[in-house]
Amino acid sequence: MYIQIIRALSTLCLVSILQACGASDSDGDGSISSGITYTFSLRASLANQCSVETPFTQIELLLQDENWQWLESYSADEEGVITFTTTDKYINFTLVGKSQEGDGEESLDIVSYYQANSATPTVYRATYDSLQDNARCECLSHDLLVRHRTITDVTAVDSSQEFDYWESVSTQSTRFGNVTLCREVDQDWPITSFMVQGTNDGNKLIGAADFMNDFSEASDEWSLSAVEVGEEINLDETHQTLTQSQLFVDDEHFTAGIAENASSTLVFNSHLYVNESLYKTIATYPISETSSVFGKSSITSQRQVISSDYSTALANSAPEEKVNIDSVNFSELSDEGNYDYSEIKNYPMAIISFSYEFTATKAKWTMFGPNTGILPISAVLYGYEGIIDNDSYISQTEVILLKSDDSDDYDDYIMHYQDPSIDDFEKGLSSYHLNIVLQ
Known part of the structure; x- marks a missing residue:
């Protein structure tokens, strides 16, 4: 048909x-x-x-x-x-x-x-x-070494700017490969966040993050000491897959996935920009998936919540019916x-x-x-x-x-x-997604 x-x-x-x-x-x-x-x-x-x-x-x-x-x-x-x-x-x-x-x-x-x-x-x-027209743009690309508290097993990293890869150098340092920053000539570099999270020896969820906005040409690589500590927030026993982040200074920061039914997550809620932060989560629920000789189709539901209260954002659930x-x-x-x-x-x-x-x-x-x-x-x-x-x-x-x-x-x-803009319209947004791919 x-x-x-x-x-x-x-x-x-x-x-x-x-x-x-x-x-x-x-x-x-x-x-x-x-x-x-x-x-x-x-x-x-x-x-x-x-x-x-x-x-x-x-x-x-x-x-x-x-x-x-x-x-x-x-x-x-x-x-x-x-x-x-x-x-x-x-x-x-x-x-x-x-x-x-x-x-x-x-x-x-x-x-x-x-x-x-x-x-x-x-x-x-x-x-x-x-x-x-990039004539008035200045762009730099270097590796960046983030020094942080002891993290035995690094499970996720994030930056508000582009990077190509990451590697765990030691339990106290993580390298972001080929970080790329651009600014208009004679203007400030963007406020850029870097986050590392994982578990310690006791399998407790921990993380560290910080910001840079002073970039210059480096002979080897940039470095950053991450002193911002994420707070572990307990979650409901049963919940859907979530993606969380924070919105401030015209960018999205600290993006991380939360696995279905995970017992906790990290929230960075004591940094310099916390008073202007909005907490964003997207909940995803798979409803159906169908394959035929014509191709594949799937139906998923999503719900996006943007709130000044991280508890409200984390209590997010996509329609399951x-x-x-x-x-x-x-x-x-x-x-x-x-x-x-x-x-x-x-x-x-x-x-x-x-x-x-x-x-x-x-x-x-x-x-x-x-x-x-x-x-x-x-x-x-x-x-x-x-x-x-x-x-x-x-x-x-x-x-x-x-x-x-x-x-x-x-x-x-x-x-x-x-x-389009982020306003009240997008602070609570539910959606159904039908995707059809022909063979």
């Missing part, structure tokens, strides 16, 4: 382009025209190695009707800005941006917004490594191009992604929309008819259903994803 759905959707994308007739004056079922004029604006940016953003112009916006038929196209100006006026409070649009990572080939990042608020400023952050999602025939994705996940009550938003494999390139098409509606891939993508051909196929599909503790109003969801 899923193969038939994909073939049907691909056929729709391969038909000859429907003749566009410009912007429509009529109101569709999904748009509201009140006579008021709204100014839509989008700003596209590309961050360099030291996190400085510059305008990104390799992007186009396609304004569409409620059935994803093309109305008008807009290109970004030299500042990476797209703007237009409309009398529709809610609009459908698709962004087509060029993307490239590392030494990889250029691909397409396609993002569709279903019934977005036309008065909400929208942001797009591109990934295109070879276009980064089996949901009514067809992981065999994928009947929620119809061969007419519709989708319907409304059986999952109180989850207003669906994020649906299709990964395409082409002869010469790749593309990922992601839609932010309500839990039931029309897939944007059901219509021809105007101006990009050639991106899908007979040699291309959808290799992976991911469906994420979202519920925020902060709101059950879809308007709040779509506005949040028009301009």
Whole structure:
């Protein structure tokens, strides 16, 4: 069934382009025209190695009707800005941006917004490594030796900056291999955390951590004495797999996994930045996994909690009830191009992604929309008819259903994803993940 759905959707994308007739004056079922004029604006940016953003112009916006038929196209100006006026409070649009990572080939990042608020400023952050302007970036890479209290068996390490590997040199020292730091010229180095945790001779969970923000060229390697000590916190006898971290000074620190039903964990709650720290955990629960001749599919649930109280964050649990999602025939994705996940009550938003494999390139098409509606891939993508051909196929599909503790109003969801940020919307966020990988 899923193969038939994909073939049907691909056929729709391969038909000859429907003749566009410009912007429509009529109101569709999904748009509201009140006579008021709204100014839509989008700003596209590309961050360099030291996190400085510059305008990104390799992007186009396609304004569409409620059935994803093309109305008008807009290109970004030299500042990476797209703007237009409309009398529709809610609009459908698709962004087509060029993307490239590392030494990889250029691909397409396609993002569709279903019934977005036309008065909400929208942001797009591109990934295109070879276009980064790093002229004012200073980057250094060295090994770093962390000296710490005696840890007999090191089980986990973490840094808020990238590193390639780690090794236990002795019970009192751990090496972080090829730590990479970048800063804007003449600016401060980022406040960087390093953490080592494990067990002592008595098999008690212990750890050490500290910060560096004074980096300079080293002849051999950097060194740090970690004096911050983690407090062991007892956990409930039965709990799910968790990932924990702390958020402060615009970064994520002390990330560590907590095994299912582990009796305790470490929390660093006495460091210099503790008063501004938010404690974050993500609980994960596997619901089902299915294999067939077509491929593999899985359903997992997650719950994210962000709190100023670590006890609240650690008391986190993802939904365990089996949901009514067809992981065999994928009947929620119809061969007419519709989708319907409304059986999952109180989850207003669906994020649906299709990964395409082409002869010469790749593309990922992601839609932010309500839990039931029309897939944007059901219509021809105007101006990009050639991106899908007979040699291309959808290799992976991911469906994420979202519920925020902060709101059950879809308007709040779509506005949040028009301009993502860590706010109350994400402090309590439950989700179901359906992942489908074709053989």
